Amino acid sequence: MNDIADHGVRFGRIAPMVPVKDIGRALDFYTRVLGFTKTFENGNPVGFIILERxxxxxxxxxxxxHKAxxxxVAHLLVDxxxxxxxxxxxxxxxxxxxLQDKDYGLRAFVFEDPDGNRIDVGQVI
Structure with missing residues (x-):
């Protein structure tokens, strides 16, 4: 019984943890450019933020x-x-x-956030 599915364990969301040098700059990028909303922050000064969209x-x-x-570091599926x-x-x-159509069924591109973190973006075609 090494298979976790045999134990009835179901996985929920998995959220990538993205390291950033300047959390204010990163927050601005992900909220202003990509439209995420901050739903949680922790620390004084702030050292951790959860974003949702x-x-x-x-x-x-x-x-x-951080060195990128x-x-x-993350893959984002969009419509x-x-x-x-x-x-x-x-x-x-x-x-x-x-941006290009890939032979594995996605139209995709890769961008860098302000800290150099690479995000792969795709849409099923």
Whole structure:
């Protein structure tokens, strides 16, 4: 009985934890550009924030010495990838991989947040 499903355990949401050097700058980006809403913060000064939008949830954690990874740290599925791509371009967000149809059934692109965290965005086609 090594299979967790055999025990009847169901998984709920999984929210990526995104490290940021400047939590105020990150909060501004994710709320102003991507439309998330802050639903929780902790610490004095604030060192942790929960953001939500529709069914998506993202956790920001203050890490002053953070060095961004060279790989994607989160994958976001949306219902209009072209619109989100346009918003990112309008706000001068750095696009790492251009918008294109992938052979695995997604239309996708990758952007960097202000801390260099790479977010892969896709829409099922």
């Amino acid at each position: 529709d069914q998506g949830e993202l956790h920001l954690t203050l890490q002053p010495t 990874a060279v790989f994607n 209009d990838v072209d619109a989100l791509h346009a918003v990112c371009k309008q706000h001068g967000v750095r696009i790492i991989k251009s």
